[in-house]
Amino acid sequence: MKGRDQKIFLEALDELEKEKGILKEELLETIEIALLAAYKKNYGEKDNVKVTINRNSGDVKVYSQRLVVENVENPDEEISLEDAISVKKRAKLGDILDLEINAESFKRNAIQNAKQIVVQKVRECEKRNIFNKFKEIENSIVSANVRKTDEKGNLYVDINGLEAIVPAKELSPVDIFRQGDRIKIYIDAVEESTKFTKTFVSRKSEELLRGLLELEVPEIYEEIIEIKNIAREAGSRSKVAVYSNDENLDVKGACIGRNGMRIQNIIDELCGEKIDIVLWNEDITEFVKNALNPAEVLSVEIVEEGEENMKVARVLVAENQLSLAIGKKGQNSRLAARLCGVKIDIHTEPAEIDEFEEETAFNDSFEDEAENIEGTHNSNDDYEVEESAFAELHGEE
Numbered sequence: 197m198k199g200r201d202q203k204i205f206l207e208a209l210d211e212l213e214k215e216k217g218i219l220k221e222e223l224l225e226t227i228e229i230a231l232l233a234a235y236k237k238n239y240g241e242k243d244n245v246k247v248t249i250n251r252n253s254g255d256v257k258v259y260s261q262r263l264v265v266e267n268v269e270n271p272d273e274e275i276s277l278e279d280a281i282s283v284k285k286r287a288k289l290g291d292i293l294d295l296e297i298n299a300e301s302f303k304r305n306a307i308q309n310a311k312q313i314v315v316q317k318v319r320e321c322e323k324r325n326i327f328n329k330f331k332e333i334e335n336s337i338v339s340a341n342v343r344k345t346d347e348k349g350n351l352y353v354d355i356n357g358l359e360a361i362v363p364a365k366e367l368s369p370v371d372i373f374r375q376g377d378r379i380k381i382y383i384d385a386v387e388e389s390t391k392f393t394k395t396f397v398s399r400k401s402e403e404l405l406r407g408l409l410e411l412e413v414p415e416i417y418e419e420i421i422e423i424k425n426i427a428r429e430a431g432s433r434s435k436v437a438v439y440s441n442d443e444n445l446d447v448k449g450a451c452i453g454r455n456g457m458r459i460q461n462i463i464d465e466l467c468g469e470k471i472d473i474v475l476w477n478e479d480i481t482e483f484v485k486n487a488l489n490p491a492e493v494l495s496v497e498i499v500e501e502g503e504e505n506m507k508v509a510r511v512l513v514a515e516n517q518l519s520l521a522i523g524k525k526g527q528n529s530r531l532a533a534r535l536c537g538v539k540i541d542i543h544t545e546p547a548e549i550d551e552f553e554e555e556t557a558f559n560d561s562f563e564d565e566a567e568n569i570e571g572t573h574n575s576n577d578d579y580e581v582e583e584s585a586f587a588e589l590h591g592e593e
Contacts, residue, residue, distance in 0.1 A: 202254030205310065212314070218321040223314060224249050230313040231256065235302055244273050246294065258302065259294040327393040329358055330386045337407035342377040353381065353397075366398040368431035370467040380465055382407060400430040408465060409436065412458045415450045424476040427534035431469055435487060435531045439476040448473045474535060484509045484540065487532035491521035494545060498538070507538040515544045 213220045232247040235258060244261040262275035264287055275295070280287035287293060333355070340353035340360065349364030351373065362381060373379060382404040384396035398404060405426055415421040421440045428434040440447045451473045452459045459471055477483040481496040488511065497510040513521045521542050522529050533540045 206254045209314070212318060216318060216322060217325055218318060221251075222321075223317055224251065226317045227310050227313050231309060234309055245297075258297045260297050262293050262295055264289055264291045264293055323392065326358065327386070327388045330360075330383065330393055330395050333383050334386045335384065335403075337380050337382050337404055337411070340379055340381050342373045342375055342379060344375060345373070351399075353379070355381075360395055360397050362397045362399055366400050368399050368467060368469070370431040370469070371399055372467075380404065380408065400428075402426040402428045402434075405434055405436070405462070405466070405471075408462045409451070412453070412461050413451050415440070415445070420445065421447055421450060425535050425537075427531040429527065429531065431467065433470045433472070433527055433531060435472045435474050435535045437474045437476040437483070437487070437535055447475060472531075480507075480509070480536065480538065484511065484532065484536050484538065487535050488521050488528065488540075491517045491528070493517075493521070501539075509533075509536070509538045509540045511540055511542045512545060513542060518542065518544050 209220045209223050212218050212223065228247050228249055231249075232245065235245060235247060246259045246261055248257050248259065249255070250257070260272075262280075263273060264277055264280040265274045266277060266289060268274045268276050275293055277287065277289055280291065280293050283295065284291075284293060338355055340355045343352040343354055343359075345351050349367070351362040351364075351367060351371075353360050353362060360381070360383075379399075382398045382401045384398060384401065384403070385394075386396075387394040405428055406423055409423060410417045413421065416423060416438075420442060421438050424437040424439050426434065426436050436451075438447050438451055459473070463469060463471060472489065474483075474489065475486050477486060480498055484496045485493040491513055494512045494514065496512075499508050499510060500506065501508050511521065520528070523531075529540050529542060
């Protein structure tokens, strides 16, 4: 390299360190290794060759490393003590002496080789830095700025300089955003591939709701309240089972907040999605009752069905509570079943027939039967047969 080129080259490395966060020393070491490989390829494979770049001037030098010995047997790798002292006064037997090699033609091309090496190294470092930054936020929710939505419905967002894509299938049906909107997203698994970093980003995940609850409800973040399970149909409704060992704590009240502020902040972030806070109970029958809220449940019976002994909750409700228990398009019972981990079978209370209605029904049946006998029989024998049938019908002997 020429002096001017060397200076420009080092300044460029300084800028890369500031802008890309790639250490200048790391780049220089990489360049030295690559230049050494290039030298060996052109001038022969020798293990005792070293290439260095001066950190201040950028000057490239090639050295042959020689072992100081008393009697030289291999001139390419050894040097006599007498010759070593002429180069370095304090040289002694056993020292490794660096002797500069005249490689002007190689050094003239070094800057071009170095540029290519730096470009490749920058790409590798950028890729690694992106992966490391995403790895730091893996399995968490983060704030992001909306950049755009493409024709396929995929959402492009910026996370503190990191670009991520929320696939259309991972967006809630009610997620409609404009450029510049600030939203919360969930970063799931982060994987490193040969070309780029794979990130699984979602707005539909139940973990997004869990993270929002941890942000809004200090008792959940501090693990005073535990989230036992979440059943979510993104954009429509969710049920969250919560529990606390603190008997004096109003668990639902803590989650909802004063005047509903805590839960409302989450609802706003999820674009109006309804959220039911359900008290978890070790007794599955009580848990199912709570999960079917707002319906009033009369009783719950847990049975096992099928070869896999699947648990089924047979739920009994009053007739006027049936639609509430099932919910619109079966949503309430469906979410409750997922939340409790059981199949839910809902029945109404059997209709009761009062004594008056029962007596009227009996008398009407008696009169109809009598008319039938009188109008359909002409012979005495036939009459006797039919009369016997009539007696059996009404319990006579």
